[in-house]
Amino acid sequence: MKKLQSIARFLKIARVIGRYRLDELLPSSMQPIQLKLILAPFKLGRAPQLNRAERLRLALEELGPIFVKFGQLLSTRPDLIPPDLIIELNKLQDRVTPFDGEIFCALVEKALGHPLTDIFDEFDRQPLASASIAQVHTATLKNGDKVVVKAVRPNIEKTIVKDVGLMRLLAHILERYAPHGKRLKPIAVVEEYQQTIFDELDLMRETANASQLKRNFEQSPLLYVPNVYWPYCRRNVMVMERIYGAQVTDIATFNKEGIDLKVLAERGVEIFFTQVFRDNFFHADMHPGNVFVDISDAQSPSYIALDMAIMGSLDREDQYYLARNLLAMFRRDYRQVAELHVLSGWVPKSTSVGAFEAAIRAVCEPIFEKPLKEISFGEALITLFQTAQRFEMPVQPQLVLLQKTLLNIEGLGRQLYPDLDLWETAHPYLEKWLKERFAPKSLWKELKRQAPEWLEKFPEVPHLILETTQNMNQLAQIAPQLQNAASTTAHKNTQSQRQYFTKALVVLGVSTGVYFGWEQLHQLPAAAIACLAGSVVLWQLFK
Structure with missing residues (x-):
């Protein structure tokens, strides 16, 4: 039965791709003959009278939350995606088609066990934001606190189960028939993603994550996390302090208010590395819809974090080896990079360090011939892992969220300040962290x-x-x-x-x-x- 559901979902995906002519986003020479044959029956009708960006956005919305999240990631990479697609994909951050406000109210009342009038003085039935997993409305508590109420979309779990079932079927096929299928561990990756997406459906988990992140930055001027109201939080409903700020991609407002964009971009990088290395608890869904900026102080802007559903962490060993790998890579010490990969167990112990070093050098030297500000930090890290995979490096599921988040952070940083030298900001922090880790005080x-x-x-x-x-x-x-x-x-x-x-x-x-x-x-x-x-x-x- 599950395989039949997966096949049905696959056909729906093919139908949506064909109907919106998404294959036209790729040059014909790059389209496999199998893809053309699969899509042919679904392209018999008339193509929508929309531009390519609108067709892509509507197709992702129709396909559901997993595909919407993919579009959210693409929208943060103006260095990879054409401007017309970026503008349209940005609408996926918080402007997904909402569901009915009355259904939302009934869902909240059922979850909290009381009529809305018993808990709230005011409740806006028009959504403030609508995302792939949940919808948000504004309200005022009886004590006068301004809040937002978030609720998971009804029946969304069924859609996710079908998508994950399809992904698992494809993973089994890949692992069995692809030349490097077993090494890539696609089934393990799907299982990891399944855990992540279902965690996002549990708003009690998100509430706990928000409390932890707020505690980590309690005394910091860099990041503000809104308060949560525990008495009104359930598995599918949560109530949180309403915040006021500008979305992180609102460059026009920043320029109007005289915000120092260089400081803002560098602070974003500092927050990320603080979360990864100091706290080992990092926000792993940093698309623009989840990041706002407090612009009340133009010379010292601070960030506001929302939607803490997906948080990541690393083992102490992975933290250590990752920091040393990054430092060694940007010092062009390829020998140490190769040795660290072997010591960490990321590649087999039998790997020839000399051969691995030569491969890393061949890939990284062209990158580092550019000025540092032109080097994509995230792409350099991904290139390093891709090179390691040629030496039978298994997929490291614990690093997948980190890679995704690093790409998001760098994409946002370059939108704010195109000349951002991420390495100049990150390098001193990594050096300091390694010294502090083995300092007498830390021990x-x-x-x-x-x-x-x-x-x-x-x-x-x-x-x-x-x-x-x-x-x-x-x-x-x-x-x-x-x-x-x-x-x-x-x-x-x-x-x-x-x-x-x-x-x-x-x-x-x-x-x-x-x-x-x-x-x-x-x-x-x-x-x-x-x-x-x-x-x-x-x-x-x-x-």
């Missing part, structure tokens, strides 16, 4: 964070030392036999051999101590104590 903070768990395990340490000592004694009992075997094999028992053998036993004892310490307590201090105990015993045996 002390980590020690305090781990201390409660270590203290909880500490009563087990005496038993651990006793058990390790017993193991060392057992090892000592067989040591003479091992020594005799070594003497027989070598036909002599010189002092140097005895020292070598003793060192080998010490290494074995320390390794055993590490093993028992790590296996029993899973903590570095316990393993260190076990090592020390084992070393002391062996020292006494062989001194």
Whole structure:
């Protein structure tokens, strides 16, 4: 049944593409013969009397939220997409065709369990904004607070299930038949995307994300996150403080108010890197409809973040290797880039570092011959990963959101300030972050964070030392036999051999101590104590 639904959805996609003549966006020479054959039956009717930008926008809207989000991403890349398409795709940010206001009100009343008049003094039945997943209306609470009410579109989940089912079917085909299908892990990527899109349907999750992000920037003048009203938040409805500002792409207003666009663009970059590296909690849906600017202070503009449904994070190891990769890449230290990819496990351990280094150099050198301000930071990172894929690098799902967000941030930054040198802004921050990560203050903070768990395990340490000592004694009992075997094999028992053998036993004892310490307590201090105990015993045996 699910496969039949996926096939039906595929045919609908083909019908929409054919009806809106979207294939004409590509030159005929670039269209595979299979595509022409599939679309031919759907192009028999009359083409809509619309320009190509309008046809693309309407087609994406008709195809649903997954395709709308793709259009949102394209709208942030004026360096890749023609201006006429950018203007029309910008309408996808918050001007998707709304659903009926009365249906919205009934949905909110059902979710909150009360008539709107019991909670709100005023409630505007005309939407303020309408996006692919949800719709927003303005209201005033009984205490006078101006708020916005957000609700998930009715029945949207069914559409998403069908789209994800189709994507999964295509992923299975790709993984089975494509030359590099298994390495690309398309099924895992679809599963990751499915989790992300369904998380976006849960507004309680978004509410929690907003609270966390607000806490992270509580004392910062760079970013403001609106307050949420927890008593009025449900899985499909949330109520949030109404904000007033200019949309991040409203360049005309910024110029009229005398906003320093260079400062604004650089602050956007700083916010992104702060979220990724300091907080490890970054907004991963930074299209223009979700970013506004407080223009009350022209010389010190600040950002306002909306729609925290999709947030990303990285493992500590990925954070570290990503920062070092970026620094090494822009220093043109291709050897270190290659070594870091191997150390991080992003490419197989068997990869030839020399060959990988040469491949990276061949790709990156033409890029870095340009002035820094002309280099696309996001494209350079993607090119690096594409080069790594030639060396059997598996797709890293945890980096997909980061790549997408970096492209969004850079696209917005260049719209605000075309001469933005993203590297000049990012480089000092990355250098500072790496130094602070291993500074005594940071290590002390980590020690305090781990201390409660270590203290909880500490009563087990005496038993651990006793058990390790017993193991060392057992090892000592067989040591003479091992020594005799070594003497027989070598036909002599010189002092140097005895020292070598003793060192080998010490290494074995320390390794055993590490093993028992790590296996029993899973903590570095316990393993260190076990090592020390084992070393002391062996020292006494062989001194």
